[in-house]
Amino acid sequence: MTLHVDATLVEEVAKLLYIRALKILPDDIKDGFARIAASETDGTAQSVIATMVENIAVAERTENLLCQDTGIPIFRVQIGRDVAVDGFALKQALARGTERATREHPLRSSVVHPITRQNAHTSCGAHVPVIDIDFVDMQETLRIEMIPKGSGSENGSFLQMLIPADGVAGVKRFVVDAALKAGGKVCPPTILGVGVGGTSDLCMHLAKVAATRPLGSRCTDEQGAALEAALGEAVNSLGIGPQGLGGDSTAFAVHVEVAATHITMNPVAVNIQCHSARRASATFTPSGVEIGF
């Protein structure tokens, strides 16, 4: 059997996912809010968290966007085995769905030409939407994940090509300093994503993957998982707190992803996801399309 994926359906799904992601937070993020609401000890921080939780309910009740920032649209496509799809048509369909969501909802187009700053009001442009395609060991399955990446947290991105002599100590210091530099500007509580290893571009990509991973997930590399726990505690000990107004809840979690690197290299990157950690997904199988997070 082969799963055939139709580009027209992908376009509809892309439009639906963009709008859905902007309106409904995933359950793991809602659970994260419940956890920090229970553990936060600072009075101001407690009221900030309560307002964020109220906003999630208002967005669902009024079917409105959680945040005004419609972000840079990112699609991650995982293609399993025995899947037939016209890859180029799929990319075009994702862009068309993005543009239709923007015009038909309508949504604010947050995307401009980087030099002229012209806004085409389509949420699209050169290389945008960002489309990552990977091939995975799943039978007759194609999965599309949509992430509207907000700019406040994206501007909290940091890369350093450390050297082997800096060791893992250099990695840890870099992450703590990144959290300090980001302060309240990145809309904490955040998911602080850390990439360790790879090349410069792969390292930053890993940080983005880490920042957008569901809460409760762990790095599959044991050393990476140990770093997640230690760095999570360190970042929250700084007391930056929700919105940078002080408190225990600076990050829901620190997530780490690792890649092999060169004998002379020790790259580290930080990419941050804000508390409005939005995602939506669609899974295509022979029995239909399932919409989720």
Place this chain on the structure above:
Amino acid sequence: MHHELRMPCTEADVRKLRIGDHVTLQDRLFGIRDATQIAMFDQGRTTRLDLRGHAVIHTAPNVRRVDKRATNDSGYEAICVGTTTSDRMERFSRPLMEREGVRIIIGKGGLREQSQKAFAELGGVYLAIIGGTAALETTWIEAIEDVDLDDLNPESLWQFRIRDFGPLLVAMDSHGGSLYATVQAEAEARRAAALAKLGVA
């Protein structure tokens, strides 16, 4: 302490506000952003809208075009109005106050020393709204009354009619107080202990 301010307000009104106080605004609010202020203060463009004594919020809203009517004179209806990170617009705080007469800046994440000085010298405050809570914030907006510099859309200069906009937290006042500076200094002071616990010399 909670204050209710009808806009526009006076220097005396904002001088009363102290960090930690809460403020709810009534009547009118202006929306500005990066491109708006680059146009106004770097490229010399002017606006026909009168900002004297008013509050501005760092925003670029989601809007829908509608027929002009009594409730939406601007030809726009608000879909989702939120707040963006203020820090990028730090250098525009002083000209906003000096040239346009703005008294209150609303944003998220805070502003820095130059804004703090301008607030003290000229009589202004920074009110913190909770970033990323735009669905809630939108319920405080009654209408988009007017819009200028609309070629910059969505970073136009927006004039909103508001009702019970808040409560907002006074995070930087006209007496040198800044919650952000305090929290940041405390966080920097905790850095060494955090690194030591990680085994980093």
